[in-house]
Amino acid sequence: MLQSQFAQAPRLALADTIIDAKARKNLSWQDLTDGTGLSLAFVTAALLGQHPLPAEAAEVVCAKLDLDQDASRLLQSVPLRGSIQGGIPTDxxxxxxxxxxxxxxxxxxxxxxxxxxxxxxxxxxxxxxxxxxxxxxxxxxxxxxxxxxxxxxxxx
CATH class of the missing domain: 3.30.1160.10 (Cyanate lyase, C-terminal domain)
Structure with a gap:
C-alpha cells in the first residue's frame, strides 16, 4: 500500500545518506538511474526527496548504494514536496x-x-x-x- 509522509525530515535525512553513499561509491546520478526504467531527472528528484519511486526502482537504487529495506520503503513513500525552505533560495x-x-x-x-x-x-x-x-x-x-x-x- 502506498504510504505518505507528513514531515520532510525523514526524506531529507535519507537524501543526505544517499548523497554520502553516492560520493563514497563515486557514482553519478545516471549510474543510480540506470536499470530503473525511469528518467534521470525523475530519479534524481526522487532521491533528493521530491517523488516516490516504484518498488522495483527503489530496490535497484538501494542495491547500488547498499541501503536497507527501511530506506527502500521510505523511497517508495509519497514525500512532503518542496525543496526551497525559507522562501527565496540562497544557493x-x-x-x-x-x-x-x-x-x-x-x-x-x-x-x-x-x-x-x-x-x-x-x-x-x-x-x-x-x-x-x-x-x-x-x-x-x-x-x-x-x-x-x-x-x-x-x-x-
Missing part, C-alpha cells in the same frame, strides 16, 4: 532559476494563457530534461526542457 544555482522565473514568469504566464487559455502547466504530469550543448561562441550552454500537460481552469 547560486537554484537562485538563478528563481531569478529566471522572476524575469520571465509573467511572460510565460501571458504566453501560456494566450496559446492555451486560462489554466496551468502541470508539475505532476510533467517531464524535465537537461542537456549540455556547445556554445558557438565558446564554452557550454544548458538546454532545459520543461514538458508539462496543460490543465484548463474549469468553471463550476
Amino acid at each position: 547560486p544555482t537554484v537562485y538563478r532559476f528563481y531569478e529566471m522565473l522572476q524575469v520571465y514568469g509573467s511572460t510565460l504566464k501571458a504566453l501560456v494563457h494566450e496559446q492555451f487559455g486560462d489554466g496551468i502547466i502541470s508539475a505532476i504530469n510533467f517531464k524535465l530534461d537537461i542537456k549540455k550543448v556547445e556554445d558557438p561562441d565558446g564554452g557550454s550552454r544548458a538546454v532545459i526542457t520543461l514538458d508539462g500537460k496543460y490543465l484548463p481552469t474549469k468553471p463550476f
Whole structure:
C-alpha cells in the first residue's frame, strides 16, 4: 500500500545518506538511474526527496548504494514536496532559476494563457530534461526542457 509522509525530515535525512553513499561509491546520478526504467531527472528528484519511486526502482537504487529495506520503503513513500525552505533560495544555482522565473514568469504566464487559455502547466504530469550543448561562441550552454500537460481552469 502506498504510504505518505507528513514531515520532510525523514526524506531529507535519507537524501543526505544517499548523497554520502553516492560520493563514497563515486557514482553519478545516471549510474543510480540506470536499470530503473525511469528518467534521470525523475530519479534524481526522487532521491533528493521530491517523488516516490516504484518498488522495483527503489530496490535497484538501494542495491547500488547498499541501503536497507527501511530506506527502500521510505523511497517508495509519497514525500512532503518542496525543496526551497525559507522562501527565496540562497544557493547560486537554484537562485538563478528563481531569478529566471522572476524575469520571465509573467511572460510565460501571458504566453501560456494566450496559446492555451486560462489554466496551468502541470508539475505532476510533467517531464524535465537537461542537456549540455556547445556554445558557438565558446564554452557550454544548458538546454532545459520543461514538458508539462496543460490543465484548463474549469468553471463550476
